[in-house]
Every structure is written in structure tokens, then in C-alpha cells.
Amino acid sequence: MPAAVAFATEATVLFEQGDHRWIWLGTDDGAGEGVPANQYLVQDRGRGLLLDPGSVLDFARTISNLSRFAEPATLDYLFFSHQDPDVSSGVPMWAGVTKAKLVMPAIWARFLPHFGEFDQTRIQGVPDKGSTLALGKSELRVIPAHFLHSTGNIVLYDPVARYLFTGDIGTAIMPPGDNSLYVQDFSKHLKLMEGFHKRYMASNAACRNFVERINHLAIDAIVPQHGRIIRGDDVKRFKDWFRELRCGVDLLAEMYR
Ligand SMILES: [Fe+2]
Ligand SMILES: [Fe+2]
Numbered sequence: 001m002p003a004a005v006a007f008a009t010e011a012t013v014l015f016e017q018g019d020h021r022w023i024w025l026g027t028d029d030g031a032g033e034g035v036p037a038n039q040y041l042v043q044d045r046g047r048g049l050l051l052d053p054g055s056v057l058d059f060a061r062t063i064s065n066l067s068r069f070a071e072p073a074t075l076d077y078l079f080f081s082h083q084d085p086d087v088s089s090g091v092p093m094w095a096g097v098t099k100a101k102l103v104m105p106a107i108w109a110r111f112l113p114h115f116g117e118f119d120q121t122r123i124q125g126v127p128d129k130g131s132t133l134a135l136g137k138s139e140l141r142v143i144p145a146h147f148l149h150s151t152g153n154i155v156l157y158d159p160v161a162r163y164l165f166t167g168d169i170g171t172a173i174m175p176p177g178d179n180s181l182y183v184q185d186f187s188k189h190l191k192l193m194e195g196f197h198k199r200y201m202a203s204n205a206a207c208r209n210f211v212e213r214i215n216h217l218a219i220d221a222i223v224p225q226h227g228r229i230i231r232g233d234d235v236k237r238f239k240d241w242f243r244e245l246r247c248g249v250d251l252l253a254e255m256y257r
Contacts, residue, residue: 172227
């Protein structure tokens, strides 16, 4: 696995075992108008799932990189962790080039027409308690992470790769020009994560509840929508930090000082 890759131009295979793969589809360098976001393709036996497809700003790069590995018609699912525009505003474009199901927290489904997507029959709403998705011959687990940060929020666990895609959980605001794909120094990386999590995540109760529910999973990497991939021993360091994090309403009084 490469420690560093060029931004935007190179999709990178993160995991490969037989016909099962995870592919990073790039991000941008933060010089553009939008929020830099990672997109990932999960494949099993030729069938695909796209994680947090992204905004209209991400579409051209993402589909160009994806096309090196898959025909859009092979996508069975577009997975939306929550309703934010950096996750979801490209939905009409992706819905137009695929026949994929649109997987999202059930409570957000009725808002989809506001992004310009009107075909409710394609929506696969995930109930508050979570669900599973069959991809090829594998089974992926959709795990609730409500209030982290969105009211209805889902993450995805792949027991084959032992990867946990966490959406905005694990986000880091990277300095311009940083081109690492993986976290190199976790203590330094914490400083890049702290501000976002304190402001966006709802409360320590939500963080602690999430860590307790994922603690039994074998996780080799935490794969976020923004920032860098957390792997190896840093997974435990991340969980330990997140479990104790005071954030959101815990800090309400301090916000107005
Ligand atoms: Fe978000
Ligand atoms: Fe995001």
C-alpha cells in the first residue's frame, strides 16, 4: 500500500482479496470551492457500492476514476451516510448513470426531491436500528451512528476487508498540500480532527454509545469521508479518543462565552 498518492488523479486500491476490493476514488486538494471529500468504491464479484458519492463538484473526478474499475451499470448501491450536500447533492447525476438503489437513513428519504431526485421507488431507507446489504456474495452491515453528526446517520462495516466506513466520523481538516492517504502520526492527526468533532458531533453520549456498539467488531481501518484513513493500532487510539470526547451540547455553555 502506498503511503502517498497524487490527489485527484489516481484512484488507489486499498484492499483486495479475490474478487473483493475497496478502491479510493480520490479527493481534491482543498483549493476549490467545496469541501474536499473522499469517495470509495466497494466491489464484490463485479458488483459495486459507492460510499458517499459526493456533490456535483465531485462528480466528474469520481466517475472518471470509478470507470477505471467498473461500469456504472454494475453499481447496485449508492450509499448516503446522511443528507449533507457534500454527501448527497450529486444524487441526480449518479441516479442518472446507474440503476443502483439509493441507500440512506429512512428519515432523510422524504427530503430527496429537494436535491432533484424524484424516483422514490429507488430509495432503500435504512431503519433507525440498521440493516444489511448483500453485495455480490458478501454481506455488508449498515450500522446506525445517529447524531454523529446528523440526526439520522449510518456507517458501513465490511467484515471481509474489516473496514469501517464512518462518513463524517473521523473527519480531519487537512492542511493544503498534504498528500498522505493514511494517518502517519496519530497524535498530530488528533489536532486536525478535534475542532470539527467538537463542533459538529452532538454529544459525548452519542460518541460513547457508538463506540460501545462497534467495539466488538474486528476493524483494520476506519475510513472517513474527509481526511485520512486510520488503520492498525490507531483504530483503538481513535476509539479511545472518541469515547471520551466532549462535544456538541456538552460544550453549549462554552459556545456563548
Ligand atoms: Fe456532514
Ligand atoms: Fe461530510
